[in-house]
Amino acid sequence: MDAVSTSLERYMDLVSMRQKLVSSNIANADTPGYKTQDLDFQASFRSMLDGGTPKELAVPNLTTRNDGNNVDLDREARLLAENALRFNVASSLVKSQIQQVKSAIKEEVS
Amino acid sequence: MSLFSSLSVSASGMAAQRTRAALLVENIANSETTRTPEGGPYRRKDAVFISTPVGSEFASELDSQMQTGVKVSGISIDQREPEKQYAPGHPDADANGYVNISRVNPAEDMVDLVSANRSYQANVAAMSAVKDMIQRSIDLLK
Numbered sequence: 043m044d045a046v047s048t049s050l051e052r053y054m055d056l057v058s059m060r061q062k063l064v065s066s067n068i069a070n071a072d073t074p075g076y077k078t079q080d081l082d083f084q085a086s087f088r089s090m091l092d093g094g095t096p097k098e099l100a101v102p103n104l105t106t107r108n109d110g111n112n113v114d115l116d117r118e119a120r121l122l123a124e125n126a127l128r129f130n131v132a133s134s135l136v137k138s139q140i141q142q143v144k145s146a147i148k149e150e151v152s
Numbered sequence: 153m154s155l156f157s158s159l160s161v162s163a164s165g166m167a168a169q170r171t172r173a174a175l176l177v178e179n180i181a182n183s184e185t186t187r188t189p190e191g192g193p194y195r196r197k198d199a200v201f202i203s204t205p206v207g208s209e210f211a212s213e214l215d216s217q218m219q220t221g222v223k224v225s226g227i228s229i230d231q232r233e234p235e236k237q238y239a240p241g242h243p244d245a246d247a248n249g250y251v252n253i254s255r256v257n258p259a260e261d262m263v264d265l266v267s268a269n270r271s272y273q274a275n276v277a278a279m280s281a282v283k284d285m286i287q288r289s290i291d292l293l294k
Contacts, residue, residue: 054289058155061282065158066203066220068278069165071271072172073201073222115274126281133288140292 047139052090054132056083059096061125067118074109078117155286157219160206162279164221169272171224172199176265183256186244194254196230198264230255 063079070076078101086096104112175197185194206221232255240249 055154058158058285061285062154062158062161062219065161065165065278065282068271068274069161069168069222070201070203070220071165071274072169072267073203076203076220079220115270119274119277122278122281126284129285130288133292137292 044139047136049091050132050136050139053087054129054136056081056087056090056096057125057129057132060121061129064118064121064125067113068115068122070111071113071115071118072111074111076111076113078104078113080121155282155289157206158282159279161219161221162275162282164204164206164223165275166272166279168199168201168222168224169268169275172201173265173268173272175199175227176261176268179256179261180258180265183254183258183261185254186242186251193234193252194256195234196254196256196261198228198230199224200226200228 060081060083063081067078067080080099080101082097082099089095089097101112104114104117106112179194179196182194188194201222202225203220204223206219234252235255236250237253238249239245239251242251245251
């Protein structure tokens with residue numbers, strides 16, 4: 043619709059992409075040799091606004107266990123909650139944008 | 153829609169953990185078994201996980217990047233020599249009166265079972281978070 047909606051759409055795309063990676067990390071929490079996957083949120087969002095692609099990120103400061111797996115379930119649980127909140131905020135904003143357009147169409151006085 | 157494939161990933165994690173829990177329960181149930189169809193006492197089994205691309209056949213056409221799920225790549229069977237216990241009256245005892253007994257350690261299996269349970273719960277939490285996000289997107293239409 044406009045620039046703000048487009049940015050919000052990109053933001054929601056990026057959050058769901060990150061949620062995908064978090065789901066993969068949680069599913070593979072017991073897989074030998076699996077390494078935590080994540081993306082650089084800030085850099086990815088900036089590049090997506092310019093029509094770019096998300097940037098992969100090697101997560102620092104994670105302890106690798108004896109089986110070569112470095113998934114930290116607490117970190118993933120935090121990201122799971124964080125992504126859900128970010129997505130809720132963005133979807134509420136998109137909803138209010140749509141509501142505005144709707145009321146303009148219906149000639150409502152707010 | 154990429155969020156739907158997240159559900160498949162969590163489902164693959166749940167299925168893998170369920171298989172693992174089934175094997176662990178089998179180990180606990182058979183910790184005293186001295187006779188099996190393969191011969192000899194029961195040997196401990198454990199699931200080996202491998203990460204695998206997950207998604208529907210259509211997703212691969214639309215989505216260039218596949219998601220990493222998990223599956224059970226195989227079942228590892230304990231190859232250690234069975235322990236020997238002196239029990240001359242036992243029907244499975246050898247000429248010297250020793251019975252080969254399983255090396256299953258119920259404590260080890262109970263701990264792994266708790267771990268499988270927790271991992272399963274983590275996958276359920278991931279799935280319900282993604283489900284909420286999908287619901288939010290649908291609510292935009294209302």
